[in-house]
Amino acid sequence: MTAPTRAAETDFEPVYHHYGPHRTGLPPLVPYFRQLWLRREFAAEMSRATMRSANTGTVFGQLWLVLNPLLLAGVYYLLVTIIRRQHDPTIFTHLTLGLFAFTMVTTAVSSGSTSVTSSGKLLINTAFPRLLIPLSAVRTAFFRFLPTIPVYLFFHVLFLRHSWSWTMLLSVYFLATMILFAMGLAAFVAALQVYFRDTSSFLPFVMRLWLYLSPVLWLPETIFNSDFPRWMLTLIQVNPMYSMLGGYSDAVQGLEVPAPYMWVSAAAWAVGAAVAGFLFFISREREFAVRLT
Amino acid sequence: MSSLSDSPETGPPLAVKVDDLSITYRTTFERKPTLRQALVRFGRGQRAVRTVEALRNVSFDIPIGTSLGIIGSNGAGKSTLMRAIAGILPPTSGSVEVWGKASTLLALGVGFNKNLSGRENIILGGLASGLSRREVEERADDVAEWTELGDFIDMPMRTYSSGMSARVGFSVAVHMKPDILMIDEALSTGDAKFREKANAKMAELRESARAMFLVSHGLGSIKEMCNEVIWLNKGELMMRGEPDAVVEEYMAFVKVKRSATTTEDI
Numbered sequence A: 001m002t003a004p005t006r007a008a009e010t011d012f013e014p015v016y017h018h019y020g021p022h023r024t025g026l027p028p029l030v031p032y033f034r035q036l037w038l039r040r041e042f043a044a045e046m047s048r049a050t051m052r053s054a055n056t057g058t059v060f061g062q063l064w065l066v067l068n069p070l071l072l073a074g075v076y077y078l079l080v081t082i083i084r085r086q087h088d089p090t091i092f093t094h095l096t097l098g099l100f101a102f103t104m105v106t107t108a109v110s111s112g113s114t115s116v117t118s119s120g121k122l123l124i125n126t127a128f129p130r131l132l133i134p135l136s137a138v139r140t141a142f143f144r145f146l147p148t149i150p151v152y153l154f155f156h157v158l159f160l161r162h163s164w165s166w167t168m169l170l171s172v173y174f175l176a177t178m179i180l181f182a183m184g185l186a187a188f189v190a191a192l193q194v195y196f197r198d199t200s201s202f203l204p205f206v207m208r209l210w211l212y213l214s215p216v217l218w219l220p221e222t223i224f225n226s227d228f229p230r231w232m233l234t235l236i237q238v239n240p241m242y243s244m245l246g247g248y249s250d251a252v253q254g255l256e257v258p259a260p261y262m263w264v265s266a267a268a269w270a271v272g273a274a275v276a277g278f279l280f281f282i283s284r285e286r287e288f289a290v291r292l293t
Numbered sequence B: 001m002s003s004l005s006d007s008p009e010t011g012p013p014l015a016v017k018v019d020d021l022s023i024t025y026r027t028t029f030e031r032k033p034t035l036r037q038a039l040v041r042f043g044r045g046q047r048a049v050r051t052v053e054a055l056r057n058v059s060f061d062i063p064i065g066t067s068l069g070i071i072g073s074n075g076a077g078k079s080t081l082m083r084a085i086a087g088i089l090p091p092t093s094g095s096v097e098v099w100g101k102a103s104t105l106l107a108l109g110v111g112f113n114k115n116l117s118g119r120e121n122i123i124l125g126g127l128a129s130g131l132s133r134r135e136v137e138e139r140a141d142d143v144a145e146w147t148e149l150g151d152f153i154d155m156p157m158r159t160y161s162s163g164m165s166a167r168v169g170f171s172v173a174v175h176m177k178p179d180i181l182m183i184d185e186a187l188s189t190g191d192a193k194f195r196e197k198a199n200a201k202m203a204e205l206r207e208s209a210r211a212m213f214l215v216s217h218g219l220g221s222i223k224e225m226c227n228e229v230i231w232l233n234k235g236e237l238m239m240r241g242e243p244d245a246v247v248e249e250y251m252a253f254v255k256v257k258r259s260a261t262t263t264e265d266i
Helices: A029-038 A040-053 A059-084 A089-115 A117-125 A132-145 A148-159 A166-195 A199-213 A220-224 A230-238 A240-254 A260-291 B035-044 B078-086 B118-128 B133-147 B150-154 B162-175 B192-208 B219-225 B243-265
Strands: A016-019 B014-028 B049-063 B066-071 B093-099 B180-184 B211-215 B228-233 B236-241
Touching (some): A040 B118, A059 A089, A089 A132, A089 A148, A089 A166, A089 A199, A089 A240, A166 A240, A220 A230, A230 A240, B014 B078, B118 B162, B162 B192, B180 B192, B192 B211, B211 B219, B219 B243, B236 B243
Parallel strands (some): B180 B211
Antiparallel strands (some): A016 B093, B014 B093
16 A cells, blocks of 8 residues: 655655555555554444434434344244243343344444445545455444344343343453454455355355354253254354354353353454455455456 | 655656556456356356456656646556556556655546435545545535535435536545546536536646646547646557647557558458
């Protein structure tokens, strides 16, 4: 990207740019991320404008943000109740907690996937770190997640009245890993979408499968005490969401400090996804301008 | 680096220096590439990717105060050159040095999100091009005023006609205080009154901007507005010089080619 250096002593005070070939397909990363940081206001404004245009600011728009995941939780709870043949409010609170956080990640990824392809003109005509575009989608998803927190707390008060502990604060760490993970994944699918425009149509299936493999509709205890095949248990544990979402719900509902491996593996997944996703995105972003015409 | 805008050998300070610039990229000839198509094609052992050598070893430098016209037939690399100077398309080899902030007017840059209003697109365009929030807000009203769109400025851009979005695009480009103004076939849209207004604004900017680049097929406006012209053909720099001389050569070249093909046809 651009590397602003000291301006000459003229009344123009020009910004000096030098554009050279990228080594190993990547622009110099330090100036890239400096520019990214300098223009963070752009990502924020883009996310705000997107939310405005989706009527998020209106009363019913806000209500829908709460109603939509709530209805989803209702549907899944009905499903789980029929399968288990018993009604259990604790399961419901666990489900809402997990589902709200999981929805944040899937919203970030699915809106991230079309974010680059749908901002064609801006991309073709303006030089700026493209990574801002998927990151802006993640910001939008996070702000749509926020109104569901009081909803969850309402159920917590209702069904888990006596379960309050300082460990609930630890959930912030696991939420942060999920956001970072979503950023990496959103960047990855956003770049992939430029090459394969049907990526966003496959995503809902992948996301649905991922949801069933994650500890949202079921509790880890019940799975590991059952006679599930070994390979399936391994698959479930390899799932990044197992440690991120598992740690999250342990902290909020288990009222215990999540096991150390949960902390480590959640951080490893998040950082790994962010590094891989960002580098893939940045290495491809030169081609966006010519592929989106 | 003590005196940035002074070139070492020659006198005049430079605005842009393009050194042995080559740009090659791979793109697909499909309009909407999909995984499904790619798999079908892979089964047949074909690929839809082709390599485009948009620019080949182009070198030139532009002193401050130049209005440079860029001419050439379709696919000559004119837009690619503009994008390279704007920093949108980094070089494959060679380098581009720019002393100043380039504007964002290549194929009319704003209006990318049709669901947002003109004003919101103006703000986003400004922020993307690196202005601070305060600077953008200071200018947004001027930009909106200048477009003369009235109430339309706060309506979603999907309700705009192409001429109206062109106004917004042009207005953003000229109001964000660019050091280097780049105009790519900009004035082909818009009515006569707006075109006149735009021409006046461009003349004003030519005084204040450090350099101006004008890509156009209208050789008349090139002759009128530029004091230097470069002619690109199939990614190579054919000629650089006085507008009249270059345009004449270019016309001769195009005619020669045309007559050659017609004789072949016969």
